[in-house]
Amino acid sequence: MKRTLLAAAIAIVGVAGATRVHIGAQSSCDDLLSPQREVNGKKVGPTSCLLQEADIDYDGRKYKRVDIGLDGTVDGYAAKVGDYKD
Numbered sequence: 001m002k003r004t005l006l007a008a009a010i011a012i013v014g015v016a017g018a019t020r021v022h023i024g025a026q027s028s029c030d031d032l033l034s035p036q037r038e039v040n041g042k043k044v045g046p047t048s049c050l051l052q053e054a055d056i057d058y059d060g061r062k063y064k065r066v067d068i069g070l071d072g073t074v075d076g077y078a079a080k081v082g083d084y085k086d
Contacts, residue, residue, distance in 0.1 A: 019056065019057070019058045019059075020056070020057040020058075021054055021055070021056050021057075022054065022055045022056075023052065023053075023054045024052065024053045024054060024055070025052075026050055026051065026052045027050075027051050027052075028048075028049065028050060028051070029049040029050065029051040029068065030048055030049050032049060033045075033046045033047075033048075033049050034046070036072075039075045042073075043073070044072075044073045044074060044075040045072055045073065046070045046071065046072035047071050047072040047073075048070070048071045048072070049068065049069070049070055049071075050068070050069040051066065051067070051068050051069075052066075052067045052069075053065065053066050053067075054066075054067075
């Protein structure tokens with residue numbers, strides 16, 4: 001067990017040393033949203049959007065990570081039996 005933890009710690013330190021992240025500012029992406037639609041007399045769909053980009057250098061290769069957060073309502077059904085947990 002001690003060897004496993006030691007190996008995991010060494011791997012994490014190695015990855016952290018090979019990774020460089022630059023996180024950009026958050027910006028609104030509301031202009032990219034589709035309009036809300038009406039379902040059973042109620043408006044459903046996204047109401048706001050927030051975007052954050054990060055430039056990542058990992059092991060000499062460059063990546064761009066894009067995180068998008070949405071807020072709003074959805075239309076549909078949820079299972080009440082089976083694997084669904086409330």
